[in-house]
Amino acid sequence: MDYDVIVIGGGYAGLAAGALLAHKGYEVLLLEKSRSLGGRAGFMDKDGYTVEYGIHANRFASAGAAAAVFRRLDRELDFIAPGEAELWREGEFQPLPNSVGKIFRSSMLPFTAKLSAARYLGKLVLGNPAKKYQLSLEDFTAGCKSQETLEILRVISGIGIIAPDPRYSSAGELAAFLKKALRSKVKVGYPEGGTRSIIEGLREELEKSGQIMTGAKVTRLMLKKGIVNQVKTDNAVYSAGAVICAIPVQGIADLFGGKDLPIKFVKKARELVPTAGISMDIGLKEPITDKSGLLVTSDPVTMGQFTSNIDPAMAPEGRQLLSWYYPLPLPWVKNSEKMEREEQRLRDLLEEMLPDIWKVLDWERTLRLTMVDGFLPRPGQTREDRPGFTIPSIDNFFLCGDTTSAEGTGGDTAFNSAIHVSRLVDDYLEEITEEEEEED
Ligand SMILES: Cc1cc2nc3c(=O)[nH]c(=O)nc-3n(C[C@H](O)[C@H](O)[C@H](O)COP(=O)(O)OP(=O)(O)OC[C@H]3O[C@@H](n4cnc5c(N)ncnc54)[C@H](O)[C@@H]3O)c2cc1C
Structure with missing residues (x-):
């Protein structure tokens, strides 16, 4: 075997599972198709701003799932408490x-x-x-x-x-x-330094006993006797005792060339409906408010935060960074006429709440996202319905990420799944080692 564990996907879930196993001393290889890490929680530097993928707050802060991962890694993760959440209703915030x-x-x-x-x-x-x-x-x-x-x-x-x-x-x-x-004293927290501090912390831990390859898209998984024995990228083939697949489950069947997996699993995984919508990140040349809590509208339900009012390091001095999210059904996001209308509706709503917003615009990035959280938590897609962490017919293959049956939604599900899967993989590898020792 080339490695103890191969992790496919370098989003929150893959990085967390890889870091937890590396922390236990396993040799880990993480393969990520993009040039950068973080997946849907990724970030980029732009003229002094740190632009994340929309709003990225952590439910329950130090009592939440990301903090639980960091505690297991013996690392600190600091959170900043945002201001009180406010609702825009009848022309005023309350x-x-x-x-x-x-x-x-x-x-x-x-x-x-x-x-x-x-x-x-x-x-x-x-x-x-x-x-x-x-x-x-x-x-x-x-x-x-x-x-x-x-x-x-x-x-x-x-x-x-x-x-x-x-x-x-x-x-x-x-x-x-x-x-x-x-049960939780703190309802929400923003990681100091943003998602970068989570991604970089996990990367550092993983690299203590493993390796990360970016620009490495896994194209095919090969099965032999109920074991994934080869993980292929465009230009290499790897093997490991255990393989963790930390990409959204909707795409897993493609890695097996559409065969070898139980039909019931494939159907459930492919048909899992994610949350979707419009994400707007906005840089402002001048501060327009000192609000630092979640801002919410009720008709339609949309939400946003002035990220740089929570953590000033996220924007250049004297400027502001605002991120807003408008959840919409997936079929709408694929309909460009509807989307133009909804984007305009969101822009009007923003102007109504924050009259100076478009006058001091530095830049704007509007994204029509077909996946925000990996699943919409509706009946039929609850914890008891979503795919679990293993596929019964494949012994060394584990599923991780925010489309699995782990607790929570979004990032919480991703981190909780990583905690769960790293335990399963640890037990599995120990069992295999014991069996091999007995055979010797
Ligand atoms: C705009 C927006 C706002 C959000 N806000 C919040 C929030 O405030 N709080 C919260 O908790 N959650 C939030 N979320 C959700 C959160 O970002 C996700 O739940 C979380 O990042 C999912 O992590 P993941 O690792 O499961 O999946 P992903 O981030 O999708 O990671 C999967 C990774 O696998 C890689 N990959 C895919 N296919 C392959 C392949 N074949 N080979 C190699 N690599 C591959 C992808 O490039 C990606 O990096 C938000 C998401 C978005 C988009």
């Missing part, structure tokens, strides 16, 4: 009523709506979330007459699990998120 306490303090809600919203939030978090997995938020709130309650739940589902449409939001996935949020 504190976002995203907890029972804030609902009762909110001036935007009549008393009956406060009672109703608190009751629905309570009903959501009571009991086992798994029991509500296959229930949509729309069905869960079928008897609710309060428009304000429906609006708040839509917003919370939008920002919490990126599922703003109640027809396509699993009440159980939302409940699991809210339960975790209730």
Whole structure:
């Protein structure tokens, strides 16, 4: 064998799984098709700005999944607490009523709506979330007459699990998120130095006992006797005791040339619907606000942050960096007419909230993204529905990333899957070594 472990994909999940295994002393090779690391959490330097791929905050900060990975690596990961989240409604920003306490303090809600919203939030978090997995938020709130309650739940589902449409939001996935949020003192944190500090920290750890190759696209996986025995790129072939596939599961079957995998798995993986939408990153020549919390709109649900107000190092002095995300259904993102309309709608909304924004524009990057988080947490795509971490017919092949059945959404799922898979791979390699020793 060339290596103990080959990891395919250098996004959050592949880097984290590779770093965790390298930390245990395994020799790791990570193959990444792009020239840079980070995948959907990647970043670039642009005229003094650090431009990430849209907003990249970490749910639950030091109690979250990225921090859990760093603790296992005996490394620090520092977070900056953003300001309070605010909701743009009826022409003004107000504190976002995203907890029972804030609902009762909110001036935007009549008393009956406060009672109703608190009751629905309570009903959501009571009991086992798994029991509500296959229930949509729309069905869960079928008897609710309060428009304000429906609006708040839509917003919370939008920002919490990126599922703003109640027809396509699993009440159980939302409940699991809210339960975790209730237990966690800090709800959100921004990594000091941005996603760069996470990516660079993981890269450093991995390289202590492994190697990273960028510009190395895996084109084919070869199977022999239930084992992936060859990992092919355009110009090389590698082998390892275990292979971790940390690319979105939608593309895994292609690596096997469309064969060798169980049909049920291939169907489930290919049909997994991701979240999608418009991401706008905007550089501003002059500061236009000192707000540093999440800014949210409810109609439609969109969200943004002045990243450089949280961490000033993200923009040149005297300038500002704003990132905004407008979640939209995947079929819309593929329809250019619809997208032109929605982009204009977002631009108008931004101008309404921040009247000077286009007057002090330095640059703008607008992306129509067909994958933001790897799965839309709707009924049929919950933790109990998504692909697991192994494929029963292939012993040394493991799945990792934000399209697996790990807990959470987006980055949390990616990091949680890495923790889980690194344990599975460690156990598998130990078992193989013991068997080999017995044979000798
Ligand atoms: C605009 C935007 C905003 C987001 N905001 C947040 C947020 O605020 N909080 C949060 O938690 N999450 C957020 N996310 C989601 C988060 O970025 C992802 O969940 C996470 O980065 C997924 O990591 P991953 O490693 O599972 O997958 P990926 O990042 O997709 O990594 C897969 C890697 O595999 C590589 N690859 C693919 N095919 C091959 C191949 N054949 N050979 C070799 N390499 C290959 C890809 O180039 C990529 O680098 C956001 C995503 C976007 C796009």
